[in-house]
Amino acid sequence: MPEGHTLHRLAAHFAKHYGGARLRVTSPQGRFAGGARRLDSRGLLDAEAHGKQLFLGFDSGEWLRVHLGLYGAWTFGDAHGEHHLGAPRVQGGQRRELERDAEGFVVPPPPVGAVRVRLVSAAGWADLRGPSACEVLDGEEKRAAQARLGPDPLRSDADPEQAWRTVRRSRTAIAALLMRQDVIAGIGNIYRAESLFRAGIDPYRPGRGLARAEWDVLWADLVTLLEAGVGSGSIVTTRPAHRADPDADPAARSDALYVCYRTGEPCRVCAAAIRAEELAGRTLYRCPVCQRR
Known part of the structure; x- marks a missing residue:
């Protein structure tokens, strides 16, 4: 199971490469179809980690909460190739030219395996596989989820x-x-x-x-x-x-x-x-x- 530093690296990656972008959100596997519809075409405003949980904040005021658990992993694709954070820990990939559709969104490759969530922007794409938790929360629900966690040594608000x-x-x-x-x-x-x-x-x-x-x-x-x-x-x-x-x-x-x-x-x-x-x-x-x- 990824430890806390990996989740903070994930949050930083989303903030840097997807922050401010409008995202297409789908669930190729189908298990997150309802949540994907709620987030689709929304802008990503925030990304933060608390312990082993990742929270992605959208301009609707809702948050995508992800707990990778033992088997979860994100795969990212951009101009530098594919790279992974989570499990399995795989680095690198061949640099590639990205194709874009008429609306300017990247055209990702066909999903491989059980992709719970796919996020696509004009700069890249991200696939989530195998998480132990993946849900959409409103602001109050997000605060409640964090209240159940202890202080995270990597957070500035840790006590x-x-x-x-x-x-x-x-x-x-x-x-x-x-x-x-x-x-x-x-x-x-x-x-x-x-x-x-x-x-x-x-x-x-x-x-x-x-x-x-x-x-x-x-x-x-x-x-x-x-x-x-x-x-x-x-x-x-x-x-x-x-x-x-x-x-x-x-x-x-x-x-x-x-x-x-x-x-x-x-x-x-x-x-x-x-x-x-x-x-x-x-x-x-x-x-x-x-x-x-």
């Missing part, structure tokens, strides 16, 4: 106090709390494991066992890591001192992570074997020495 009030009262393991989108929005399995390692925090420690200073450090580090992910498009959590080549391309790094997916491999800091354990139905990665219980 870490809101999350801290839940964490400091909870007997639940901090590693489980970080995955709850109503506590902190946008954190997935990688960012939770890597941020806890960087902070030297035992993932099984209950939330109420964290000192306020530890929480402040953890929150600030999540902001740093997510902002770096938005900038590079990749998740790199290792510090330069723990990388074989600090100047390597982030997308091609073999030393990008401290603990995730490194079961049995030596810790980059202490050389202890990294462990993988199940917590709340997800695989938790940790170092038994650097994050001693």
